[in-house]
Structure formats: C-alpha cells, structure tokens
Amino acid sequence: MEYRKVSSSDHPEKPDLKLSVITFGAWAAGGWMWGGTERSEAVKAIRESYDAGVTSIDTAPIYGQGLSEEIVGEAIKDLPRDKVQILTKYGMRWDLAKGDLAMHSKNNAGEPIDVYKYAGRDSVILECENSLKRLGTDYIDLYQIHWPDHTTPIEETMEAVSQLIKEGKVRYAGVCNYDTALMREASQHIHLVSDQVPYSMVKRDIEAELVPYCIEHEKAILAYSPMERGLLTGKMKPGHQFAEDDHRASLYFFKDENLTRVNEFLSKIKPIADDKHVTLGQLVLKWTIEQPGITIALAGARNAEQARQNAAAADIVLDQGEIDLITQHLNALELVK
Incomplete structure (x- = not known):
C-alpha cells in the first residue's frame, strides 16, 4: 500500500496527515440509498481493508443517519487509533429543517426524511460532538463540509471548524464538492488541506479547473465514486434491475445504451488487466490514483473479499505507455445523457 501526504500542517508540532491511496x-x-446494509459484513470489510494496508476510512453522519459512523466506530475500536485516519463530514442535517433543502429521501426503515445542507456555527459544533460519540473517538483526522451551504457565510462555518481544531477535536479541515471559487474563499478563513469531489473515468470535468488549482496550491484531491457506483466493474449489463431504494436507477450512467458503451470500452482495456492478473475494477482504481492531482481514491466494499480486491489495486504496476493507452480508449468513449 502507498501512503500520500495530504498536506503539511500549519502548526509545526502537529504531524502531517498521510492517507492510504x-x-x-x-x-x-450505512445502507442509505444503497438498498440496505449488513452490519457485520460491513465491519468485516473495514477490518479486512485495514489488514491489507487501507488505514484511511471516509464516512459521514448522513450515511444511514448515523449508522455508517457507528459501523466505522465498531470496526476500529480495537485498532491502534494513531494508525487509523478517520475522515468524516458535517453539514447534512436530516433532523433539522434549516439551510438549503438538498432532497426528499427515506431512511433505512423506509420512513420519509428531508435532508438539508446546513453548516451554521452551532450546528457544526453539535455535529462534531455527535460524530465523535458514534465513532468512539476523541478526535477526527479530517473534517469536511459535505456540500456547500449557500445560506451560511463560509467564514462562519470555517471559524467553527477552527474552534474544533483548537480544542483538539479535529486535526485538519477539508471540503467536499467545492469548486475553485469556494475553495479560494474558504482558504481565507482556515488552513484548508483537501477537496473531496466525484471523479471517475466517465466523470472528468474537474480536470479543467479544479485539478490545476489544487496542484498549484498544494491541496489534496480525494476522488469519490471512482468506480462510478459499480458502473466501471464490467459486471453490470443492459437490463440490470436495481432495488427500489437504490439511487443508481435514476442516473443516466446506467441507461442500457451507456452500459453497452462502457462495457465495450472496458473490453478494450481488459487485455491489460488480464496481463497483470487483476480485475477490471482494480485496473480502474489504479488508473484513477495515477492521474495528475488525484491524491487518493475512495472505494467502498460490501464484504471482506471486495475490500481485499480494492486494497490490492494499489500494488498494480502500470507504465506510462499503459496509462496512455487506457486514456486513449477512454477519450473515444461517449455517453448519452
């Protein structure tokens, strides 16, 4: 496993933050929007990941309305705390009708909930306390606003996180789903180290502005959904039926025509995977973490076997010619929206 430094601290006595790629x-x-979860399997998957060198775990309160954080807390309770990096978030409230309405949804019990993007000062402080309890720890390594909240000044939000850092409850501040303008503004109020954004072979829009900005200003990019929610595994075929509460059913990526086109692309790069005795999914993950500006890739796993496979992707060796060939095939892929 490779570990990459997210950012140097602005406090000399505080150690750098390194994450597993x-x-x-x-x-x-957490099950929410994924058709449910099996808690014991999720715990095993996290522990198997750790044994394979994946020391960094990204979660959020909204994932299962606290369930994902509780599962992470259970999985790491017997692990040495200084060997694990906990990344969690704030700013998505399902228990408070304040801020920007993000969505109407249902919890894991099928009950309707309204989710709001809200990051007011008191809310951030409260969310941190609740996350620490669920995670069973006294500090969070990287605390990230989940989505921009246009009803709260960024200065107010970042001052709340600064207070948490001073109190030792948070080590580093990050953001999620921020564009370059929002990152610039947030950086005026706090030592910002990272931006977590969607990035995959079929979603590369950040390469235009955000990647150059983050490279220039030494900000880490944490790529989420690098497998595009299972699309890039090659296992989904036209006609795939999702569970009723699985959010992927409404995404254009999973239209039959796009499944066909993606699978044709994957068949072109499969010889590289076969030559290295790895799966398509592992090859996709390796390509992702080799892209300029991408610091780490987030990969979920439902069970221990998936966790082992994801971790092993870091050990694949790709030369520049192979990376360029994959990208060449990828550039010819067009999806229908």
Whole structure:
C-alpha cells in the first residue's frame, strides 16, 4: 500500500496527515440509498481493508443517519487509533429543517426524511460532538463540509471548524464538492488541506479547473465514486434491475445504451488487466490514483473479499505507455445523457 501526504500542517508540532491511496468509502456501509446494509459484513470489510494496508476510512453522519459512523466506530475500536485516519463530514442535517433543502429521501426503515445542507456555527459544533460519540473517538483526522451551504457565510462555518481544531477535536479541515471559487474563499478563513469531489473515468470535468488549482496550491484531491457506483466493474449489463431504494436507477450512467458503451470500452482495456492478473475494477482504481492531482481514491466494499480486491489495486504496476493507452480508449468513449 502507498501512503500520500495530504498536506503539511500549519502548526509545526502537529504531524502531517498521510492517507492510504485506496481509502475505504463507507457510504454504502450505512445502507442509505444503497438498498440496505449488513452490519457485520460491513465491519468485516473495514477490518479486512485495514489488514491489507487501507488505514484511511471516509464516512459521514448522513450515511444511514448515523449508522455508517457507528459501523466505522465498531470496526476500529480495537485498532491502534494513531494508525487509523478517520475522515468524516458535517453539514447534512436530516433532523433539522434549516439551510438549503438538498432532497426528499427515506431512511433505512423506509420512513420519509428531508435532508438539508446546513453548516451554521452551532450546528457544526453539535455535529462534531455527535460524530465523535458514534465513532468512539476523541478526535477526527479530517473534517469536511459535505456540500456547500449557500445560506451560511463560509467564514462562519470555517471559524467553527477552527474552534474544533483548537480544542483538539479535529486535526485538519477539508471540503467536499467545492469548486475553485469556494475553495479560494474558504482558504481565507482556515488552513484548508483537501477537496473531496466525484471523479471517475466517465466523470472528468474537474480536470479543467479544479485539478490545476489544487496542484498549484498544494491541496489534496480525494476522488469519490471512482468506480462510478459499480458502473466501471464490467459486471453490470443492459437490463440490470436495481432495488427500489437504490439511487443508481435514476442516473443516466446506467441507461442500457451507456452500459453497452462502457462495457465495450472496458473490453478494450481488459487485455491489460488480464496481463497483470487483476480485475477490471482494480485496473480502474489504479488508473484513477495515477492521474495528475488525484491524491487518493475512495472505494467502498460490501464484504471482506471486495475490500481485499480494492486494497490490492494499489500494488498494480502500470507504465506510462499503459496509462496512455487506457486514456486513449477512454477519450473515444461517449455517453448519452
């Protein structure tokens, strides 16, 4: 496993933050919007990841309305805390009608909930306390706003996180789903180290502005959904039926025509995977973490076997010619929206 430095601290006595290039993404572990979860399997998957060198885990309160964080807390309770990096988030409230309405949804019990993007000062402080309890720890390594909240000044939000850093409850501040303008503004109020954004072979829009900005200003990019929610595994075929509460059913990526086109692309790069005795999914993950500006890739796993496979992707050796060939085939892929 390779570990990459996210950013140097602005406090000399505080150690740098290093993350495993494959970081465990715990959204699906919470079950919400993924058709449910099996708690014991999720715990095993996280522990198997750790044994394979994946020391970094990304979660959020909204994932299962606290369930994902509880599962992460259970999985790491017997592990040495200084050997694990906990990444969680704030700013998505399902228990408070304040801020920007993000979506109407249902919890794991099928009950309707309204989710709001809200990052007011008191809310951030409260969310941190709740996350620490669920995670069973006294500090969070990287605390990230989940989505921009246009009803709260960024200065107010970042001052709240600064207070948490001073109190030792948070080590580093990050953001998610921020564009370059929002990153610039947030950086005026806090030592910002990272931006977590969607990035995959079929979603590369950040390469235009965000990647150059982050490279220039030494900000880490944490790529989420690098497998595009299972699309790039090659296992999904036209006619695939999703569970009723699986959010992927409504995404254009999973239209039959796009499944066909993606699978044709994957068949072109499969010889590289076969030559290295790895799966298509592992090859996709390796390509992702080799792209300029991409610091780590988040990969979820439903069980221990998936966790082992994701971790092993970091050990694949790709030369520049192979990376360029994959990208060449990828550039010829066009999806229908």
